[in-house]
Amino acid sequence: MTCLLAPAACAAPAGHKTTGHGHQQPKIGVTRGARSKVSAATAGMDGAVPLEPAIAPDAVINLELGDPTMYEAFWREVGERAAAVIPGWSGMSYFSDAQSLCWFLDREFEREVRRVHRLVGNAAVDDGYHLVVGTGATQLFQAAMYALSPAGAERPVGVVSPAPYYSSYPPQTDLLLSGFYRWAGDANAFDGDGHIELVCSPNNPDGAIREAVLNSESGKAIHDLVYYWPQYTPIAGAAAHDVMLFTMSKITGHAGARLGWALVKDRDVAKKMVYFVDRSTIGVSKDSQLRAAKILAVVSDAYGDDARLRLFDFARRRMRERWRALRAAVAATGAFSLPEETAGYCNFTKQTVAAYPAFAWLRCEKDGVEDCAEFLRGHSIVARGGEQFGGDARCVRVNMMDTDGVFDVLIQRLSSVT
Numbered sequence: 001m002t003c004l005l006a007p008a009a010c011a012a013p014a015g016h017k018t019t020g021h022g023h024q025q026p027k028i029g030v031t032r033g034a035r036s037k038v039s040a041a042t043a044g045m046d047g048a049v050p051l052e053p054a055i056a057p058d059a060v061i062n063l064e065l066g067d068p069t070m071y072e073a074f075w076r077e078v079g080e081r082a083a084a085v086i087p088g089w090s091g092m093s094y095f096s097d098a099q100s101l102c103w104f105l106d107r108e109f110e111r112e113v114r115r116v117h118r119l120v121g122n123a124a125v126d127d128g129y130h131l132v133v134g135t136g137a138t139q140l141f142q143a144a145m146y147a148l149s150p151a152g153a154e155r156p157v158g159v160v161s162p163a164p165y166y167s168s169y170p171p172q173t174d175l176l177l178s179g180f181y182r183w184a185g186d187a188n189a190f191d192g193d194g195h196i197e198l199v200c201s202p203n204n205p206d207g208a209i210r211e212a213v214l215n216s217e218s219g220k221a222i223h224d225l226v227y228y229w230p231q232y233t234p235i236a237g238a239a240a241h242d243v244m245l246f247t248m249s250k251i252t253g254h255a256g257a258r259l260g261w262a263l264v265k266d267r268d269v270a271k272k273m274v275y276f277v278d279r280s281t282i283g284v285s286k287d288s289q290l291r292a293a294k295i296l297a298v299v300s301d302a303y304g305d306d307a308r309l310r311l312f313d314f315a316r317r318r319m320r321e322r323w324r325a326l327r328a329a330v331a332a333t334g335a336f337s338l339p340e341e342t343a344g345y346c347n348f349t350k351q352t353v354a355a356y357p358a359f360a361w362l363r364c365e366k367d368g369v370e371d372c373a374e375f376l377r378g379h380s381i382v383a384r385g386g387e388q389f390g391g392d393a394r395c396v397r398v399n400m401m402d403t404d405g406v407f408d409v410l411i412q413r414l415s416s417v418t
């Protein structure tokens with residue numbers, strides 16, 4: 001392919017459950033981040049949307065989703081260098097390379113994915129791993145369940161994860177009521193024969209570092225490593241599991257690109273995953289892959305030259321500031337608690353560093369409060385309730401990746417809880 005990347009100018013249907021991440025509509029009128037307050041009158045002279053419009057004192061702030069809008073400030077700073085120009089004639093075919101296993105995977109995107117893993121050292125990307133691209137980790141999670149389900153089984157295999165688990169796992173697993181696999185709940189309570197275990201590490205919602213809890217001889221595991229990047233956790237080593245999922249949404253914040261990738265050890269499993277993506281969406285947007293390749297190249301290049309614009313440094317700094325502010329607010333009110341801070345040696349930063357999870361798993365310690373989500377709604381904060389994660393209603397998950405303005409309002413409001 002030639003000349004594709006120039007550094008130039010540039011609510012669920014009635015009757016359906018709505019617990020899926022990103023699909024659930026807020027139940028009350030909310031300000032999603034600060035975006036809904038933007039109007040033509042507040043746009044800049046050049047028509048560009050200002051970085052962060054003001055948040056009205058009475059606005060409800062929504063920290064329920066995992067929208068990574070914190071990263072926008074970084075990419076604005078990077079500016080044109082991360083712009084991708086895609087000529088009208090390019091990327092038109094369904095195919096990227098008809099001969100390769102993942103025939104819709106753009107070569108440049110693959111190169112940049114492998115490069116960033118090598119830079120960070122978080123996955124054994126060179127040890128014969130096949131790369132499968134998907135429309136977000138979400139599509140690949142479904143492709144992996146499809147590929148790992150035992151052929152010819154009489155009953156669907158049980159899909160499990162230890163509670164608290166990512167709240168989208170149950171509805172995504174059972175969306176189409178597959179005959180191959182079914183959601184079977186908390187892995188710690190499972191006693192069936194075969195299984196597929198979803199191992200999310202660092203875990204959404206509580207940031208815990210996890211290993212599979214069920215025996216690998218009687219089942220399979222899908223390692224959801226979308227938060228295994230240096231801004232969120234010390235990089236302890238190169239993960240080398242059978243199926244590992246990553247996404248642009250959480251490494252660079254480009255959730256809107258809807259682009260994820262799986263590193264898959266076994267060729268036949270990778271082939272089945274490719275088949276799933278082929279049958280469900282006939283591949284993955286070339287435009288998105290080209291844009292993502294450019295963005296990942298900027299991330300990796302920065303660790304060779306321009307130290308001002310280093311993504312992991314920026315995001316780590318922001319997360320550290322936010323966690324400090326949140327812990328201070330929680331300690332001051334006494335109304336809440338958080339999981340203990342953990343630390344470890346990071347092979348990427350070559351330092352012992354604390355973990356700064358993408359979500360805060362906040363527990364309400366006030367007497368008489370059984371439902372923390374409801375309690376916070378009374379303070380104009382929307383957070384996702386603990387039962388949706390198979391956990392305790394006294395806990396909520398709070399997004400730590402929203403804009404500075406929304407995060408500041410969160411801290412003010414939590415601090416005022418007595």
Ligand SMILES: Cc1ncc(COP(=O)(O)O)c(C=O)c1O
Nearest residue numbers: 066136137138166204247249260
């Ligand atoms: C643990 C986990 N896995 C997967 C996803 C989905 O990622 P994507 O945006 O790539 O579909 C998310 C998104 O929040 C997540 O938290």
